[in-house]
Amino acid sequence: MEKISITFVELKELVNNFFQDKSGITNFNEAEKVRFKYLGRKGLISSLFKKIKEKSPSERALFGKELNFIKSLIKQEIEEKLVEFEKISEKEEKIDITLPGRKFFLGSKHPINIILEEIKDAFYSMGFEVATGPEIETDYYNFEALNMPENHPSRDLQDTLYLDSGGLLRTHTSPVQIRVMEKMKPPVRIIAPGRVFRKDTPDATHSPVFYQVEGLCVDRDVSMADLKGVILSFARHLFGRSAKVRFRPSFFPFTEPSAEYDFSCILCRGKGCSVCKNTGWIEISGAGMVDPEVFKFVGYDPEVFTGFAFGMGVERIAMVKFEIDDIRLFYENDLRFIKQFS
Ligand SMILES: [Zn+2]
Numbered sequence: 001m002e003k004i005s006i007t008f009v010e011l012k013e014l015v016n017n018f019f020q021d022k023s024g025i026t027n028f029n030e031a032e033k034v035r036f037k038y039l040g041r042k043g044l045i046s047s048l049f050k051k052i053k054e055k056s057p058s059e060r061a062l063f064g065k066e067l068n069f070i071k072s073l074i075k076q077e078i079e080e081k082l083v084e085f086e087k088i089s090e091k092e093e094k095i096d097i098t099l100p101g102r103k104f105f106l107g108s109k110h111p112i113n114i115i116l117e118e119i120k121d122a123f124y125s126m127g128f129e130v131a132t133g134p135e136i137e138t139d140y141y142n143f144e145a146l147n148m149p150e151n152h153p154s155r156d157l158q159d160t161l162y163l164d165s166g167g168l169l170r171t172h173t174s175p176v177q178i179r180v181m182e183k184m185k186p187p188v189r190i191i192a193p194g195r196v197f198r199k200d201t202p203d204a205t206h207s208p209v210f211y212q213v214e215g216l217c218v219d220r221d222v223s224m225a226d227l228k229g230v231i232l233s234f235a236r237h238l239f240g241r242s243a244k245v246r247f248r249p250s251f252f253p254f255t256e257p258s259a260e261y262d263f264s265c266i267l268c269r270g271k272g273c274s275v276c277k278n279t280g281w282i283e284i285s286g287a288g289m290v291d292p293e294v295f296k297f298v299g300y301d302p303e304v305f306t307g308f309a310f311g312m313g314v315e316r317i318a319m320v321k322f323e324i325d326d327i328r329l330f331y332e333n334d335l336r337f338i339k340q341f342s
Contacts, residue, residue, distance in 0.1 A: 008059075008063055008066060014070060021038075038078070048067055052064055116213075126189075126233060127189055128190060129189065133192060135194065135195055135197070141178050147253045147291050152253060169197035173214035173311065177290075181295075191213055191216075202328055210313060211313070213312050220305060224257070242264075244264035256291045256292075265282050287311070289307070289309075290309050
């Protein structure tokens, strides 16, 4: 539409009023009302056409021309509005209100997280704090500072995943011990939960990725009796007051003496069943007194400080507690499995 300038005051007012009305339109019916007000048979435009004869002969032609221009402008503007709201109401009609509503599912905690939280609660109550470390480690933190120098036979026990960058995926959470002791002076009481990685072929009891919790306590006069007390207290927190703990001599490069610890079987209460292979005991993990050689790496004086360390596999505990017979179930993300823990 060709633009023209409006000279008559009452026509300028008309245009201003129309655009104000138009800006207030929010639906189809309101657009219809505005159209009727301006373009209806007895609307503002037609009443102004009637006023042409009141104008002086010299003004009549211009007044008519301007009014016609305004009429077609308003028509175009209001039609755009009507089309817009018609399209919206068409969309609204496409919503089938007879369809059932969308169901919202409440999430549930993964069994590994349930056990991790229980483990943390147990150790928080004994004054331990949570520490973390990187999953990509260096040879120094994963082996060397834990008293496993190059060519140490125990390195062969751990099938390590090495990275092209020269780093490796940590094979245990023990490197966190070193990182914490480097930064802190005793007393130290931490647990370090996290993922660890091994070059294992997945089967019912092995996974290349699994969760460990490392524990470390260093202070003056810390003894093996303290370790046993902490582990027993933990077992009772997790499996009830009747839980028992036993220690068996073992070997780890970073503890001396070293032990493996077992919990009494919660399913048969020590009588013997398939889960405990009729022994009445469930193997949990290793523990021991921190080897003085490890203290030398972090600058602790082994003549002044002693400490204990322990580990545990989180999946192993979850499998016993929830009677799960295949570790792979934890990582397949099958909702039918996970929902059982909500
Ligand atoms: Zn049993």
